[in-house]
Amino acid sequence: MIRRVSLVVMLVIIFGFFVFSILDLEAFFSTFGKDYFFENGLSETGSVNLVTGIYLDYRLFDSLFEAGLLIAAVSGVTWISQHEITEKNATFMLDRQSTPTLFVTFSRLVYPFMLMFGIYVILFGHVSPGGGFQGGAIVATAILILYYIDVQKATSIDKILTIEKILFLTIIGVGSISFFTKGTFFTNPFDLSASEQVKAIYLITLNALIGIKVALGLVAIFTAFLKEGR
Amino acid sequence: MSPILTIIVILVGLYGLATSKNIIKSVFCVTIIESGLILLFLNLGNLEGGSIPILSGLVENIVDPIPQALMITTIVIGSTITALALMLCIKIFHHFGSIEWKEVLGREE
Amino acid sequence: MNDFLAQIPIFLVFIPVVFSIIIYLFKAKWTTYLSFVSQVLLLIAFFAYLSFWRLHPGDHLLVFGGWSERIGISFFHDGLSLTFSFLAIFIFSVILMYLFKFRRKDHKFFFFFLFLEGIFLGMIQTNDLFNMFVFLELTTVLVTVLISYQKSGPSFQAGIYYLLLNTVGALFFLIGIVFLYNVFGTINIRVLQELIGTQGDRTVVKFAYVIMMSGISVKAALFPLFTWLPKAHGVAQSGISALLSGLVVKGALYVLIRMERFLFVEAGFHMNELFFWIGVVTAIVGVTFAISQKDMKQILAYHTVSQVGIMMMGISQIGLTPFYGGVLHIINHALFKSLLFLGAGILIKHYQTKKVYEIKGALKTFPIVAVMLIIAMLSISGAPLFNGFVSKSMIKYAVKGNFIKEALFFLINLGTVTSFIKFSSVLFGPKAILVKEKNPLQIISIIVLGLSCLGIGLFYQVIASSIFGITISTNLWEISHFLDYGLFLVIGFLFYRFVVKKDYLPFQKIRHFKLTFESANYMFVVYLLVVLGVVFL
Numbered sequence: 001m002i003r004r005v006s007l008v009v010m011l012v013i014i015f016g017f018f019v020f021s022i023l024d025l026e027a028f029f030s031t032f033g034k035d036y037f038f039e040n041g042l043s044e045t046g047s048v049n050l051v052t053g054i055y056l057d058y059r060l061f062d063s064l065f066e067a068g069l070l071i072a073a074v075s076g077v078t079w080i081s082q083h084e085i086t087e088k089n090a091t092f093m094l095d096r097q098s099t100p101t102l103f104v105t106f107s108r109l110v111y112p113f114m115l116m117f118g119i120y121v122i123l124f125g126h127v128s129p130g131g132g133f134q135g136g137a138i139v140a141t142a143i144l145i146l147y148y149i150d151v152q153k154a155t156s157i158d159k160i161l162t163i164e165k166i167l168f169l170t171i172i173g174v175g176s177i178s179f180f181t182k183g184t185f186f187t188n189p190f191d192l193s194a195s196e197q198v199k200a201i202y203l204i205t206l207n208a209l210i211g212i213k214v215a216l217g218l219v220a221i222f223t224a225f226l227k228e229g230r
Numbered sequence: 231m232s233p234i235l236t237i238i239v240i241l242v243g244l245y246g247l248a249t250s251k252n253i254i255k256s257v258f259c260v261t262i263i264e265s266g267l268i269l270l271f272l273n274l275g276n277l278e279g280g281s282i283p284i285l286s287g288l289v290e291n292i293v294d295p296i297p298q299a300l301m302i303t304t305i306v307i308g309s310t311i312t313a314l315a316l317m318l319c320i321k322i323f324h325h326f327g328s329i330e331w332k333e334v335l336g337r338e339e
Numbered sequence: 340m341n342d343f344l345a346q347i348p349i350f351l352v353f354i355p356v357v358f359s360i361i362i363y364l365f366k367a368k369w370t371t372y373l374s375f376v377s378q379v380l381l382l383i384a385f386f387a388y389l390s391f392w393r394l395h396p397g398d399h400l401l402v403f404g405g406w407s408e409r410i411g412i413s414f415f416h417d418g419l420s421l422t423f424s425f426l427a428i429f430i431f432s433v434i435l436m437y438l439f440k441f442r443r444k445d446h447k448f449f450f451f452f453l454f455l456e457g458i459f460l461g462m463i464q465t466n467d468l469f470n471m472f473v474f475l476e477l478t479t480v481l482v483t484v485l486i487s488y489q490k491s492g493p494s495f496q497a498g499i500y501y502l503l504l505n506t507v508g509a510l511f512f513l514i515g516i517v518f519l520y521n522v523f524g525t526i527n528i529r530v531l532q533e534l535i536g537t538q539g540d541r542t543v544v545k546f547a548y549v550i551m552m553s554g555i556s557v558k559a560a561l562f563p564l565f566t567w568l569p570k571a572h573g574v575a576q577s578g579i580s581a582l583l584s585g586l587v588v589k590g591a592l593y594v595l596i597r598m599e600r601f602l603f604v605e606a607g608f609h610m611n612e613l614f615f616w617i618g619v620v621t622a623i624v625g626v627t628f629a630i631s632q633k634d635m636k637q638i639l640a641y642h643t644v645s646q647v648g649i650m651m652m653g654i655s656q657i658g659l660t661p662f663y664g665g666v667l668h669i670i671n672h673a674l675f676k677s678l679l680f681l682g683a684g685i686l687i688k689h690y691q692t693k694k695v696y697e698i699k700g701a702l703k704t705f706p707i708v709a710v711m712l713i714i715a716m717l718s719i720s721g722a723p724l725f726n727g728f729v730s731k732s733m734i735k736y737a738v739k740g741n742f743i744k745e746a747l748f749f750l751i752n753l754g755t756v757t758s759f760i761k762f763s764s765v766l767f768g769p770k771a772i773l774v775k776e777k778n779p780l781q782i783i784s785i786i787v788l789g790l791s792c793l794g795i796g797l798f799y800q801v802i803a804s805s806i807f808g809i810t811i812s813t814n815l816w817e818i819s820h821f822l823d824y825g826l827f828l829v830i831g832f833l834f835y836r837f838v839v840k841k842d843y844l845p846f847q848k849i850r851h852f853k854l855t856f857e858s859a860n861y862m863f864v865v866y867l868l869v870v871l872g873v874v875f876l
Contacts, residue, residue, distance in 0.1 A: 021543035032524030050283040054299035073310035076484035187404030247860040325492030
């Protein structure tokens with residue numbers, strides 16, 4: 001009890017410091033980033049969606065290691081969950097309970113739209129809200145719905161992991177092309193003065209690669225959990 | 231005002247970490263801190279207000295796009311860490327038959 | 340050509356990462372040998388860059404994508420980061436040699452191991468705060484997997500403890516970054532350094548500083564937050580323990596140095612005293628726990644904690660001799676602590692036990708290993724002619740002239756000597772009859788480490804002047820140093836013989852003391868509040 005009370009007191013004091021610093025911040029915050037991207041973002045990256053422009057161009061190096069983190073975590077999760085990697089996909093939903101028919105029917109109805117929406121979000125990530133990471137998550141959800149529809153659908157985790165790692169190498173490769181055209185790593189390989197349509201080739205390629213990679217990574221994680229569920 | 235609310239979320243997560251006796255609860259407290267952090271950054275990027283950072287059509291004022299780009303990364307990091315932590319929880323449950331910190335930490339040898 | 344040479348830091352990150360994935364993808368017999376190829380390529384790349392750096396000394400900045408420094412992500416190199424990069428490559432190579440024989444067919448292990456190496460090199464070089472956070476989290480994930488690699492119950496438990504506690508630390512580090520970004524509009528360390536120098540005197544900057552420092556203290560295993568370290572060492576294999584103590588903790592200390600010495604150096608928060616005392620407390624607590632342990636690896640693990648404290652005592656005195664002593668001690672500790680863990684690992688593997696009192700006669704059974712262990716023990720306890728002596732005598736300048744501080748430093752040294760007298764009981768006794776495994780790579784790896792300990796101890800002046808550009812005035816051959824050390828040995832032995840060996844109740848209490856996860860987080864809150872109080876009041 002003493003512990004909880006003292007904890008609350010301490011947290012309230014810390015809260016006070018937080019509030020003071022935020023009040024301080026509201027008086028002095030910098031709009032440098034905002035102004036810079038508003039003026040130069042579109043012309044430099046060719047991406048109408050500035051967020052995509054940032055994570056595929058200005059800060060591509062971060063995104064590479066974000067993808068790398070996903071690889072590391074997926075490999076870690078599959079290593080820790082002990083089953084043999086060659087074993088075919090889980091069937092625990094059949095074991096535990098039969099999925100309601102209503103659910104299956106609606107899943108069948110929704111599945112193609114979800115997949116299409118995910119692919120749309122990936123491919124149009126540079127002109128509208130979305131991008132590789134977000135779209136990849138949607139595609140992964142669509143693939144997971146597939147498990148409800150047809151439990152016998154078999155995917156081997158081993159294959160997923162292999163494809164995912166090859167994709168990661170490809171993403172690094174695509175990011176490095178600019179070294180041969182511009183002499184610097186991790187940016188758009190086309191010239192700064194190229195038109196938006198030309199620059200979009202690079203953005204769409206990279207978004208698609210990241211999208212597939214994220215989708216596969218999430219599916220692999222989910223499959224590892226399904227196998228544990230039995 | 232809203233940045234201050236997000237700080238409450240962060241501190242609630244911290245309170246939970248310092249009191250919860252269950253591993254799964256601790257995992258979720260970490261997730262709560264992370265969500266609070268994401269909301270905090272997005273709110274601070276929106277202090278002046280503005281439209282979404284997509285320059286199609288006539289846009290006069292946008293919110294800062296950097297927080298949004300960084301928070302995508304943070305979300306991915308958070309989700310992978312949660313996945314790894316939950317997998318460890320499952321394994322701990324298989325080995326010790328419990329997910330209480332007390333019972334798990336007590337049986338080290 | 341110069342353009343290409345300037346891009347080499349990128350290769351330092353990507354050579355191990357790409358090789359790790361190739362090893363994972365092609366599961367043939369020969370692929371694991373590629374890890375040595377990767378190591379050789381890394382060394383070539385590093386020395387090419389070093390010669391380039393020698394031609395154009397100073398601070399090197401490499402911005403990716405050709406954007407302005409304020410917008411893009413950049414790598415930064417000076418003498419310190421080059422030293423740490425070399426240290427990382429060296430320790431990883433040695434541990435690879437040590438582990439190679441049992442892991443030859445385990446492709447996954449090499450994937451995690453080499454990936455961690457790439458990430459670690461990236462964390463040392465990066466000049467961008469958010470990028471640093473990403474690398475910190477990646478190291479956390481990879482180290483968690485390596486800790487729980489054996490898939491036993493306790494290893495999962497230590498893994499999740501490590502993962503959650505360090506994630507909380509990293510998230511608080513990120514909150515600091517959020518505030519700094521909103522104040523200055525950039526997260527580039529060099530730009531921020533200038534901006535903080537001119538307009539850093541604000542509540543929000545101070546607060547960001549406190550939060551970032553507290554977050555990183557979890558990873559650096561400072562006083563109330565070190566509890567994950569002994570747990571992780573207790574379950575990890577000896578090679579991984581060596582990696583954890585020798586490098587991963589040092590990575591966090593490096594980040595701490597970057598924060599203190601670069602990012603906030605001109606803000607003038609005057610935190611030297613606080614971090615000095617945190618260092619003292621960490622050292623004393625670590626050494627107390629170490630004396631009471633009976634498990635070989637636990638003794639070494641708590642010693643890491645106490646040595647981190649000694650390093651903090653040095654690092655806190657920015658720009659003075661003790662600071663360089665602290666940095667040198669980080670390097671030295673990486674060498675001798677890896678050597679201790681690897682040597683202990685060989686003994687543990689052959690004797691099939693971790694208990695100090697059950698292992699006897701190592702000197703006769705494994706002469707080479709035992710000699711190397713003696714070198715490491717002399718180094719860690721600060722004997723003259725060995726590397727620990729140099730850095731400890733540099734750190735000693737921080738306590739000169741203050742009686743209490745000198746007494747505490749004396750106590751820490753005494754504790755170190757005592758616990759290693761306890762540790763050295765494994766060396767003596769009759770020869771044990773054991774089935775010996777031949778593993779020449781392992782023996783070479785520990786000999787390399789032992790020789791480098793001796794090398795730094797004897798040629799410290801060359802090393803200090805080439806890395807830091809300072810001259811050390813300590814005279815090695817002064818007879819008083821040897822007398823001092825002899826005195827320490829005698830007192831330490833008496834203390835061991837008449838107090839520690841009796842295993843009185845307080846020692847048993849300390850040995851069985853365990854901090855639960857909730858309490859560790861409670862300590863984190865307390866720590867945060869203490870640092871806040873000191874900075875603001």
